[in-house]
Amino acid sequence: MGIENARDQSSSPGRRLATLARHLSVGDTSLISSRGEAIDTAPTAGFHGGSVFANVAQAPEDPILGVTVAYNKDPSPMKVNLGVGAYRTEEGKPLVLNVVKKAEKMLLNNPSRVKEYLPITGLADFNKLSAKLIFGADSRAIQENRVATVQCLSGTGSLRVGAEFLARHYNERAIFIPQPTWGNHPKVFTLAGLSVKTYRYYDPKTRGLNFQGLLEDLNMAPSGAIVLLHACAHNPTGVDPTLDQWEQIRRLMRSKSLLPFFDSAYQGFASGNLDADAQSVRMFVADGGECLMAQSYAKNMGLYGERVGALSIVCESADVAVKVESQLKLVIRPMYSNPPIHGASIVATILKDREMYHEWTIELKAMANRIISMRQQLFNALSARGTPGDWSHIIKQIGMFTFTGLNKEQVSFMTREYHIYMTSDGRISMAGLNTKTIPHLADAIHAAVNRTK
Amino acid sequence: MAAIGRGILRRGIVGLPAVGSGSAARSMASWFGHVEPAAKDPILGVTEAFLADPSPEKVNVGVGAYRDDNGKPVVLECVREAERRIAGRLNMEYLPMGGSIKMIEESLKLAYGDDSEFIKDKRIAAVQALSGTGACRLFADFQKRFLPDSQIYIPIPTWSNHHNIWRDANVPQRTFRYYHPDTKGLDFASMMDDIKNAPNGSFFLLHACAHNPTGVDPSEEQWREISYQFKVKKHFPFFDMAYQGFASGDPEKDAKAIRIFLEDGHQIGCAQSYAKNMGLYGQRAGCLSILCEDELQAVAVKSQLQQIARPMYSNPPVHGALVVSTILGDPELKSLWLKEVKSMADRIIGMRNALRENLEKLGSPLSWEHITNQIGMFCYSGMTPEQVDRLTNEFHIYMTRNGRISMAGVTTGNVGYLANAIHEVTKSS
Numbered sequence: 001m002g003i004e005n006a007r008d009q010s011s012s013p014g015r016r017l018a019t020l021a022r023h024l025s026v027g028d029t030s031l032i033s034s035r036g037e038a039i040d041t042a043p044t045a046g047f048h049g050g051s052v053f054a055n056v057a058q059a060p061e062d063p064i065l066g067v068t069v070a071y072n073k074d075p076s077p078m079k080v081n082l083g084v085g086a087y088r089t090e091e092g093k094p095l096v097l098n099v100v101k102k103a104e105k106m107l108l109n110n111p112s113r114v115k116e117y118l119p120i121t122g123l124a125d126f127n128k129l130s131a132k133l134i135f136g137a138d139s140r141a142i143q144e145n146r147v148a149t150v151q152c153l154s155g156t157g158s159l160r161v162g163a164e165f166l167a168r169h170y171n172e173r174a175i176f177i178p179q180p181t182w183g184n185h186p187k188v189f190t191l192a193g194l195s196v197k198t199y200r201y202y203d204p205k206t207r208g209l210n211f212q213g214l215l216e217d218l219n220m221a222p223s224g225a226i227v228l229l230h231a232c233a234h235n236p237t238g239v240d241p242t243l244d245q246w247e248q249i250r251r252l253m254r255s256k257s258l259l260p261f262f263d264s265a266y267q268g269f270a271s272g273n274l275d276a277d278a279q280s281v282r283m284f285v286a287d288g289g290e291c292l293m294a295q296s297y298a299k300n301m302g303l304y305g306e307r308v309g310a311l312s313i314v315c316e317s318a319d320v321a322v323k324v325e326s327q328l329k330l331v332i333r334p335m336y337s338n339p340p341i342h343g344a345s346i347v348a349t350i351l352k353d354r355e356m357y358h359e360w361t362i363e364l365k366a367m368a369n370r371i372i373s374m375r376q377q378l379f380n381a382l383s384a385r386g387t388p389g390d391w392s393h394i395i396k397q398i399g400m401f402t403f404t405g406l407n408k409e410q411v412s413f414m415t416r417e418y419h420i421y422m423t424s425d426g427r428i429s430m431a432g433l434n435t436k437t438i439p440h441l442a443d444a445i446h447a448a449v450n451r452t453k
Numbered sequence: 454m455a456a457i458g459r460g461i462l463r464r465g466i467v468g469l470p471a472v473g474s475g476s477a478a479r480s481m482a483s484w485f486g487h488v489e490p491a492a493k494d495p496i497l498g499v500t501e502a503f504l505a506d507p508s509p510e511k512v513n514v515g516v517g518a519y520r521d522d523n524g525k526p527v528v529l530e531c532v533r534e535a536e537r538r539i540a541g542r543l544n545m546e547y548l549p550m551g552g553s554i555k556m557i558e559e560s561l562k563l564a565y566g567d568d569s570e571f572i573k574d575k576r577i578a579a580v581q582a583l584s585g586t587g588a589c590r591l592f593a594d595f596q597k598r599f600l601p602d603s604q605i606y607i608p609i610p611t612w613s614n615h616h617n618i619w620r621d622a623n624v625p626q627r628t629f630r631y632y633h634p635d636t637k638g639l640d641f642a643s644m645m646d647d648i649k650n651a652p653n654g655s656f657f658l659l660h661a662c663a664h665n666p667t668g669v670d671p672s673e674e675q676w677r678e679i680s681y682q683f684k685v686k687k688h689f690p691f692f693d694m695a696y697q698g699f700a701s702g703d704p705e706k707d708a709k710a711i712r713i714f715l716e717d718g719h720q721i722g723c724a725q726s727y728a729k730n731m732g733l734y735g736q737r738a739g740c741l742s743i744l745c746e747d748e749l750q751a752v753a754v755k756s757q758l759q760q761i762a763r764p765m766y767s768n769p770p771v772h773g774a775l776v777v778s779t780i781l782g783d784p785e786l787k788s789l790w791l792k793e794v795k796s797m798a799d800r801i802i803g804m805r806n807a808l809r810e811n812l813e814k815l816g817s818p819l820s821w822e823h824i825t826n827q828i829g830m831f832c833y834s835g836m837t838p839e840q841v842d843r844l845t846n847e848f849h850i851y852m853t854r855n856g857r858i859s860m861a862g863v864t865t866g867n868v869g870y871l872a873n874a875i876h877e878v879t880k881s882s
Contacts, residue, residue, distance in 0.1 A: 051720050051746040052654070052689055056599050059756040062763065065550065086546060094544035104540045115526040116518045116734045120497065153583075153766035160765055169488050187764035224484070259484060290484055304547045305771035316483030326491035333494060334617035335590055335765065336583035341735035342772035 071421040079419035080437045082428040085400045090434045097302050099359040103349040118338045120329040122151020126344040129351040130310040134278050141285050145318040148325040150311050151339045155265045155296030158311035159188045162292045164331045167193030172224040182235045202237045207393035207405050209239050223257050231264035232277040233399020236427040246280045260284055260291040268300045270399045272368035306343025374433045381442035402428050410448040418444035503851040511849035514862035517830045522864045529732045531790040535779040550759040552581020553774035559781035560725050560740035578754035579742035581769045585695045585726030588741035593622030594761045606657045612665045632667045637823035637835050639669050654687050661694035662707040663829020666857040676710045680717045691722040698730040700829045702798035720744045730794050736773030804863040811872030832858040840878045848874035
């Protein structure tokens with residue numbers, strides 16, 4: 001029933017006219033269906049107009065990912081991307097760890113690898129090994145089977161599944177998150193059905209921890225409230241409590257029955273030592289109390305896009321852990337049924353092999369050391385220029401990010417004049433720096449600070 | 454049409470823990486002590502039970518994962534080759550929130566047609582999703598956010614997880630009649646009644662091909678009538694296409710329902726999965742697409758879909774997406790894939806024929822026509838839960854209690870045994 005030869009395939013309006021023509025008979029406005037019957041076109045008919053989603057407005061760009069978008073558009077050879085927190089080598093290239101490449105090859109050739117769906121809770125080996133990694137092989141909680149661990153989609157997925165579980169089964173909806181925190185945290189918790197509150201964390205004056213404020217705010221939290229804690233290498237500030245401060249936080253939280261929800265995205269990446277970076281978590285678990293733990297392998301194993309992570313819930317007893325795990329499945333099944341297998345298989349392969357594990361710790365330490373070295377070099381460069389202000393926070397802060405303390409205007413200026421791309425809160429990803437770009441960044445900071453004195 | 458309400462959220466009562474300083478946490482009661490053990494998933498629980506059974510005769514015709522004639526899971530050759538090419542690549546960086554552009558492009562060609570004007574006009578909002586489940590969930594969440602007063606009409610029966618998905622998205626559910634237990638075919642008259650009686654502008658979940666669990670699909674003529682009625686009622690068609698290529702062996706043929714609706718001017722939604730047709734099960738590779746009025750709207754809708762993905766998992770997994778785009782983007786690999794998917798479909802069709810023949814040879818008093826009339830991975834046998842229980846307890850045959858047989862689990866080696874067992878439990882009905 002088409003007016004086939006009227007169809008002009010080369011132009012979009014031509015094609016739409018042709019399609020329309022196929023459905024209109026001459027002289028009246030009725031549609032012809034694919035079976036040759038006339039259809040009345042009511043004013044609200046869905047054909048070429050009146051979409052049910054006509055009211056959908058374009059969402060704003062994600063502020064963090066938007067930085068890379070802007071960077072990619074910039075033609076300047078001097079541009080530097082200090083936006084998203086993905087590791088870069090000294091040559092500015094992304095890195096796939098050698099041990100990861102090795103593991104992938106092994107999987108390819110392994111005839112006994114899983115070819116079908118993982119269970120809802122994910123790869124069992126991966127789950128056990130992940131719990132051991134963060135809680136310690138000698139953890140009593142693990143030995144007593146009190147830990148329910150489920151594979152999830154990296155840190156984000158682990159946080160979301162944990163939050164959904166809490167919204168359904170926990171009797172307190174409030175979750176306290178540090179100020180500031182990763183931009184996606186509030187959205188994850190809100191969509192899961194929790195009520196987001198904040199506690200003071202960063203002190204812009206010292207560019208360090210506002211410990212007093214933190215203790216006061218947690219002390220004021222209602223009994224049983226959930227508290228989000230960055231296990232190490234706080235994102236975006238790089239400011240971590242000392243072990244002593246962690247102990248005080250733990251005591252306060254336990255005395256108020258606040259429920260800890262750890263986000264561990266940088267284990268091993270912060271200090272270079274996996275156990276050291278897990279101290280805060282282990283301190284809490286050692287006191288026998290309960291907590292949630294969202295683990296990510298995106299950075300410390302460089303598995304970013306493979307979306308590998310785990311949610312662990314440390315429970316008071318093995319019985320409770322079994323029931324909790326069964327309920328976690330009910331959250332996961334209607335979300336994506338079961339988690340992606342590839343990344344978890346790589347992790348399990350590495351963690352269960354002594355040599356490969358060792359190799360991993362060496363590559364991990366090398367990444368952490370390069371970051372630490374960038375911190376030192378940037379600090380030295382600013383000192384050498386006599387840039388006004390105290391820049392020691394650059395070497396005091398830890399992990400992938402530095403909260404420079406630069407404000408929006410200064411950041412804007414640096415982007416415009418020096419092609420430095422970073423988030424407007426003054427956060428820079430140290431992983432994006434190398435020996436060649438540090439002087440350029442130092443110049444930019446120097447100029448920005450002097451300009452707005 | 455039954456209304457299915459939301460699940461009731463549980464709020465437990467927790468005893469206050471003992472307050473103390475230092476390491477007093479040891480004396481705390483659990484915050485989660487009230488948590489009840491969840492019921493086992495009806496489908497996945499079957500395989501668990503099967504694995505636990507020591508009998509050498511056991512047969513698993515439960516979960517819908519393809520098996521070869523030796524009962525072994527299969528990695529397609531085209532997938533192996535794609536993985537070889539991908540391993541050792543330069544980076545594992547995050548995909549964009551909306552997923553792999555290449556994978557999306559290839560997926561749209563598959564569903565909408567290589568030369569689809571909608572693709573050329575950029576009218577399709579599409580994101581990579583976590584297989585079919587993830588695609589349905591993104592759509593359900595999107596529907597809730599932007600059409601908060603809408604509900605979803607779901608066929609009776611359907612894949613059980615469909616109900617969970619829309620429930621967790623807080624979208625109220627209604628049902629429409631679909632399967633006719635007497636004919637073991639489509640209850641077309643009732644289905645059309647329900648479509649006509651639904652309020653204008655309702656959202657309907659349609660299985661594009663190889664209906665799960667019944668294997669009963671509308672004929673082409675019936676699809677045209679359904680599409681016509683949808684136009685009259687201004688209903689929104691959401692297609693779940695989990696078996697493209699797997700049903701008839703020809704992906705173009707299996708997309709016929711979608712193409713009919715597109716011809717008729719519907720602005721459809723579509724969930725695609727590569728779990729079965731590319732054997733990518735655990736890689737969670739899929740795509741959600743929504744056909745919009747124009748490019749501007751498609752951009753807006755896509756941006757909003759991304760906003761739903763971001764607080765759920767940030768961005769989708771790269772491996773499965775790379776496998777899909779490597780295969781579909783390479784003419785040789787794509788051609789190999791088409792051969793392999795046809796041979797999987799052909800084996801299933803062969804097993805349908807064999808099962809029916811065997812039952813007829815055994816002199817079963819019942820009609821088993823439906824085994825070969827139905828299409829795709831599943832056969833809705835018509836057996837009762839009690840008969841299924843007998844199959845499991847007496848014959849170590851595992852399937853879901855709705856009588857659904859996964860034909861993919863049937864082999865030349867076990868079809869005789871299976872037919873015999875079915876005959877035994879049904880001969881006196």
